[in-house]
Amino acid sequence: MGTHKQLTIGLFGFGVVGEGLYKVLQQTPSLNASIKKVCIKNFGKKRNAPAALFTTDKDELLNDRDINVIVEVIDDADAAFEIVTIALRNGKDVVSASKKMIAENLQALLELQQQTGKSFLYESAACASIPVIRNLEEYYDNDLLHSIKAIVNGSTNFILTKIIDEGLDFKQALLLAQQLGFAESNPVLDVEGFDAVNKWTFLLTHAFGIVPNPNSILFNGIQNIHSSDATVAKEKKQGIKLVAQAKKLNNGKVAAFVLPQFVNQDDHLAFVKNEYNGVVIESGFADKQFFYGKGAGSFPTASAVLSDISALRYEYKYEYKKLYHHQPHELSNDIFLTVYVSFDDLALIPKENLNGLKNGMHKQIENI
Amino acid sequence: MGTHKQLTIGLFGFGVVGEGLYKVLQQTPSLNASIKKVCIKNFGKKRNAPAALFTTDKDELLNDRDINVIVEVIDDADAAFEIVTIALRNGKDVVSASKKMIAENLQALLELQQQTGKSFLYESAACASIPVIRNLEEYYDNDLLHSIKAIVNGSTNFILTKIIDEGLDFKQALLLAQQLGFAESNPVLDVEGFDAVNKWTFLLTHAFGIVPNPNSILFNGIQNIHSSDATVAKEKKQGIKLVAQAKKLNNGKVAAFVLPQFVNQDDHLAFVKNEYNGVVIESGFADKQFFYGKGAGSFPTASAVLSDISALRYEYKYEYKKLYHHQPHELSNDIFLTVYVSFDDLALIPKENLNGLKNGMHKQIENI
Numbered sequence: 001m002g003t004h005k006q007l008t009i010g011l012f013g014f015g016v017v018g019e020g021l022y023k024v025l026q027q028t029p030s031l032n033a034s035i036k037k038v039c040i041k042n043f044g045k046k047r048n049a050p051a052a053l054f055t056t057d058k059d060e061l062l063n064d065r066d067i068n069v070i071v072e073v074i075d076d077a078d079a080a081f082e083i084v085t086i087a088l089r090n091g092k093d094v095v096s097a098s099k100k101m102i103a104e105n106l107q108a109l110l111e112l113q114q115q116t117g118k119s120f121l122y123e124s125a126a127c128a129s130i131p132v133i134r135n136l137e138e139y140y141d142n143d144l145l146h147s148i149k150a151i152v153n154g155s156t157n158f159i160l161t162k163i164i165d166e167g168l169d170f171k172q173a174l175l176l177a178q179q180l181g182f183a184e185s186n187p188v189l190d191v192e193g194f195d196a197v198n199k200w201t202f203l204l205t206h207a208f209g210i211v212p213n214p215n216s217i218l219f220n221g222i223q224n225i226h227s228s229d230a231t232v233a234k235e236k237k238q239g240i241k242l243v244a245q246a247k248k249l250n251n252g253k254v255a256a257f258v259l260p261q262f263v264n265q266d267d268h269l270a271f272v273k274n275e276y277n278g279v280v281i282e283s284g285f286a287d288k289q290f291f292y293g294k295g296a297g298s299f300p301t302a303s304a305v306l307s308d309i310s311a312l313r314y315e316y317k318y319e320y321k322k323l324y325h326h327q328p329h330e331l332s333n334d335i336f337l338t339v340y341v342s343f344d345d346l347a348l349i350p351k352e353n354l355n356g357l358k359n360g361m362h363k364q365i366e367n368i
Numbered sequence: 369m370g371t372h373k374q375l376t377i378g379l380f381g382f383g384v385v386g387e388g389l390y391k392v393l394q395q396t397p398s399l400n401a402s403i404k405k406v407c408i409k410n411f412g413k414k415r416n417a418p419a420a421l422f423t424t425d426k427d428e429l430l431n432d433r434d435i436n437v438i439v440e441v442i443d444d445a446d447a448a449f450e451i452v453t454i455a456l457r458n459g460k461d462v463v464s465a466s467k468k469m470i471a472e473n474l475q476a477l478l479e480l481q482q483q484t485g486k487s488f489l490y491e492s493a494a495c496a497s498i499p500v501i502r503n504l505e506e507y508y509d510n511d512l513l514h515s516i517k518a519i520v521n522g523s524t525n526f527i528l529t530k531i532i533d534e535g536l537d538f539k540q541a542l543l544l545a546q547q548l549g550f551a552e553s554n555p556v557l558d559v560e561g562f563d564a565v566n567k568w569t570f571l572l573t574h575a576f577g578i579v580p581n582p583n584s585i586l587f588n589g590i591q592n593i594h595s596s597d598a599t600v601a602k603e604k605k606q607g608i609k610l611v612a613q614a615k616k617l618n619n620g621k622v623a624a625f626v627l628p629q630f631v632n633q634d635d636h637l638a639f640v641k642n643e644y645n646g647v648v649i650e651s652g653f654a655d656k657q658f659f660y661g662k663g664a665g666s667f668p669t670a671s672a673v674l675s676d677i678s679a680l681r682y683e684y685k686y687e688y689k690k691l692y693h694h695q696p697h698e699l700s701n702d703i704f705l706t707v708y709v710s711f712d713d714l715a716l717i718p719k720e721n722l723n724g725l726k727n728g729m730h731k732q733i734e735n736i
Binding site for chain 2: 020024027028030128129130131134135138139144268271283284285286287288289290291292293294299300302303304306307310311314316321325326
């Protein structure tokens with residue numbers, strides 16, 4: 001029933017996600033979408049698809065009038081931004097999975113969408129298979145959203161789970177994550193919190209209409225968490241999670257940060273282990289909602305890309321309601337956090353400061 | 369950005385959900401939707417809204433050309449079906465919360481949607497604030513959905529939680545549920561599983577393209593669960609939940625039922641306590657996804673109705689892809705369930721059967 005747009009796709013990237021998508025599309029003929037051409041960087045590699053599908057010339061996709069959808073799943077943020085810009089200007093709808101590119105170019109991408117009127121969808125860029133952006137757009141499209149907190153980075157959550165639940169030290173846990181493909185060989189982006197704060201940047205746009213610079217959000221990674229902290233957490237019957245959080249303050253502004261936190265056992269986020277992600281949304285009318293699923297990996301990501309492609313058939317666009325139809329919120333740093341400090345060597349601290357520090361030592365970063 | 373349809377609403381029903389919706393709409397002016405008229409059964413009651421808003425004449429809403437959306441949140445399934453039928457035939461989009469009406473008239477409602485081409489949305493009818501229908505439509509719109517299991521009835525889940533976790537007996541738990549407004553004064557619909565199987569009926573349509581008669585689905589409620597069963601569950605370190613379940617079998621057919629089950633502590637559904645609902649969707653590419661939220665109550669329900677209204681602005685329709693664009697699945701009873709039997713009086717059973725029964729006594733209804 002109903003008619004919908006025939007989608008002819010130009011795909012940039014044929015890594016794990018791109019190839020995953022190619023396979024998923026082959027198994028979903030009902031979608032009425034086909035990949036006409038795939039642009040890759042390196043022609044040399046062996047690919048699990050017909051050679052005629054591939055090109056290294058991006059203009060073959062971007063200037064093809066038959067192609068009405070560009071799907072971009074490449075690693076290079078600068079190249080991705082160029083592709084998205086040209087595609088939108090050329091009248092094509094775009095689906096992207098590049099969180100870093102989106103976070104760094106958010107304002108420009110918003111303007112491009114307004115200028116061109118085309119769809120730019122990126123559900124897979126945050127929490128992969130969990131439809132968090134779409135639900136923020138559609139289900140909390142009013143001023144009633146109180147707070148959102150989430151685990152948005154699967155690699156760090158995997159590492160923390162191994163440290164806390166299984167007693168591994170940081171290096172062992174990281175190595176295991178890399179062996180299982182949950183962390184990059186250069187893990188700095190994940191471990192030091194850059195990836196999480198990138199995702200948080202545009203989730204704040206959909207949640208509260210804020211268009212922040214990633215640098216303006218307080219964040220820290222898990223690089224300094226040691227087995228001794230796991231011991232403290234266990235004593236307190238708590239876990240440690242890298243939590244992205246945002247909350248409306250009494251003054252109407254929004255506090256937002258990404259920090260490792262102690263998490264109680266009965267907290268929704270305590271349920272989120274290993275490479276999974278989870279999102280808790282609190283609103284005035286629906287109370288707390290919890291979304292949970294795989295936050296990384298080729299097929300979960302491809303599955304989210306597929307849902308964006310599917311939405312293009314009825315010309316779905318993000319409306320950014322909180323940004324355009326409301327008085328958008330502002331970020332505020334006018335908050336107090338209780339911080340837990342741990343250190344190895346008491347001798348480094350002047351004796352006169354020691355008592356105060358000792359008393360404060362086991363305080364946790366509490367929910368604001 | 370973007371233009372969208374101005375929505376003028378005719379609302380049927382001003383009980384807890386109807387009034388909740390009225391309040392929610394007042395707090396979301398950005399939605400560009402207004403209630404023009406409310407049809408109620410009984411003019412006598414005091415209402416928290418201007419008297420001029422109300423009528424008892426349904427034709428005032430159904431024949432008003434300005435009204436382009438009918439929202440129906442009344443209790444009477446037969447009256448609701450008549451209203452929905454006329455509204456769709458009169459060219460209006462419809463939002464409904466009446467699970468019983470939808471389950472009992474599913475085939476007719478599908479035909480009406482095809483004949484009229486209008487939208488008929490009912491997200492609030494299953495799991496209230498959890499966007500399960502929309503996500504089944506949009507995120508699992510292909511042949512890759514393996515299984516879905518869920519807690520879809522908040523009243524029974526509340527009662528079971530009190531029995532298992534707090535040692536109340538069935539009658540005490542039911543009374544408490546009624547006092548807190550989680551169960552009807554006539555609780556048969558909830559307690560004996562009718563409400564759950566009604567919801568499961570149309571969730572099967574969105575999940576697998578099956579349009580079952582509610583009578584054709586194997587179901588049982590929680591009316592026969594006693595404190596002694598709670599003791600057995602505790603010994604096994606398990607909970608008891610009323611689980612709605614459907615799974616694709618190797619023969620391509622789908623097994624579906626609603627039955628109380630033992631649930632392991634590490635099962636997603638074990639997390640779902642009291643009046644909450646939860647849905648676990650397993651698919652080939654996204655793996656397991658878990659949705660959790662309030663499954664009942666005026667504001668959670670109103671919040672889901674609001675999201676349907678919001679979706680009408682861009683003329684969203686359920687596509688029923690699995691029904692119309694695929695070979696729809698069929699239900700099958702060709703499955704084996706391991707059943708746990710409990711009884712009070714061993715003397716009622718002939719001695720020669722006793723050994724076998726005793727051995728089988730503590731077997732659980734296992735996931736198929």
